[in-house]
Amino acid sequence: MLDSLPKPVSLNNPVIQRLPNGLTIIAEQMPVEAVNLNVWLKVGSALESNEINGMAHFLEHMVFKGTPSLESGEFERLIEERGAVTNAATSQEYTHFYVTSAPADFAQLVPLQLDVVLNPSIGDEAFERERFVVLEEIRRSDDNPRRRTFYRAMETCFESLPYRRPVLGPASVIEQLIPQQMRDFHGSCYQPDSVTAVAVGNLPVEQLISIVADSFEQTYSPKPQVLEVFEGLNLPFSAELPFTDIVRHNYEDERLQQARLIMMWRVPGLLDLKETYSLDVLAAILGQGKVSRLFRELREERGLVSNVSVSNMTQNIQGMFYVAAQLPSENLAEVEQIIAQNFRQIQQESVTPGELERIQTQVVNRFIFSSERPSDRANLYGYYYSQLQDLSPALTYPARIQALSLDDIQAAAQQYLSSDAYGITVVKPTV
Secondary structure, eight states: OTTSOOOOOTTOOOEEEEOTTSOEEEEEEOSSSOEEEEEEESOOGGGSOGGGTTHHHHHHHHTTSOBTTBOTTHHHHHHHHTTOEEEEEEOSSOEEEEEEEOGGGHHHHHHHHHHHHHOOOOOHHHHHHHHHHHHHHHHHHHTOHHHHHHHHHHHHHOSSSGGGSOSSOOHHHHTTOOHHHHHHHHHHHSOGGGEEEEEEESSOHHHHHHHHHHHHHHHOOOOOOOHHHHHHTTOOOOOOOOOSSEEEEEEEETTOSSEEEEEEEEEEOGGGGGGHHHHHHHHHHHHSSTTSHHIIIIIIISOOOSEEEEEEEOOSSEEEEEEEEEEOGGGHHHHHHHHHHHHHHHHHHOOOHHHHHHHHHHHHHHHHHTTSSHHHHHHHHHHHHHHHSOSHHHHHHHHHHHTOOHHHHHHHHHHHOOSSSEEEEEEEEOO
8 A cells, every 4th residue: 555665666865955045946966967946936828827828838928039138049059059958848837947957067157047037128119029939839739639729628627727728828818918928927927936946967966066056056036926816826825626526528629630539537636646656557457558458449349449548637736637539420329339438447447467567567668768867867856846845746756657557556546547438639630
């Protein structure tokens, strides 16, 4: 059971240090000739208000458009001259920026990375130019059938939680934003106590921490928080109740060649982390890989779908367990029935010992494989610490999966994955 864990895979030895100014630094030496700095902030689309939905992603773009000490494009030029790599990403509950460099260049590049994150100019002209870039990104996203279907599924799954909103925001909101709103947003959200800076690579831990701490002191200057903006990011939310019957949303889409189906269940999130491990295993057994149950039955044996997959998406307040399939419209009813039957069978019999052992072996090996690069570990540490202020879930994940029993898997299916109550989004090609 989960309270008696096997010995964890001993690959990682991160050190956590919190500075008096509130900044958290995580560092680990790794014998690979590279160093990665990952700067994580707990700000994303789910933490915005409806009136500024998409601001966090828009700001991610603007961060690279210059600072008082770096002209637009200068940061990228200095990074590329050293052969380093930089990028960023925004999600529902976090934004992160990263740079990977040679160890010898790390001390010179960290201040540049922190400068663009902490001191973006957000000039009026640059704001207007980048607005068009973001609007084009929204248009391309809307043109993507998989993304369109997924957004509709999120709206089906979450009636009130802000996970139902797109990370990019709607074009109508982006068109109305003004530069001062973004300056206020940055000043309120990009504060030291909201930042987790992770440095992993081939330098001593003490040196990694010293470089990041000194660079932060050089580049950070306190900014006034705009209270109403900051409060908007801390609205109280609670998990939504499980579905009590089948909630069905049907759409037509003239741009589709085949139908899309997503069946979904509201499940625990990071705030109830111990409940998520069995669901991760169920997702893998049902629909991850060519030997998974649904892929084998629906595609390989019966030829009813072009593709099928299963995911357990774990967010802070609440997660979404979902089955996604692409298929001919005439197969929709049969495929939905087979998926429900598979869930019912696991609730009655659990999974097989061989299936559980296979997934447990996969998880341990993939954890090892995904820890081979500094950027992999920095991402792992940054995600968990920025969301939970705790690294132990990152380090004990393989042990948690190995500790699961067949009864644990069956109990999770019975408690969270009803075969008679779920949300379903169906999108058919226009006839």
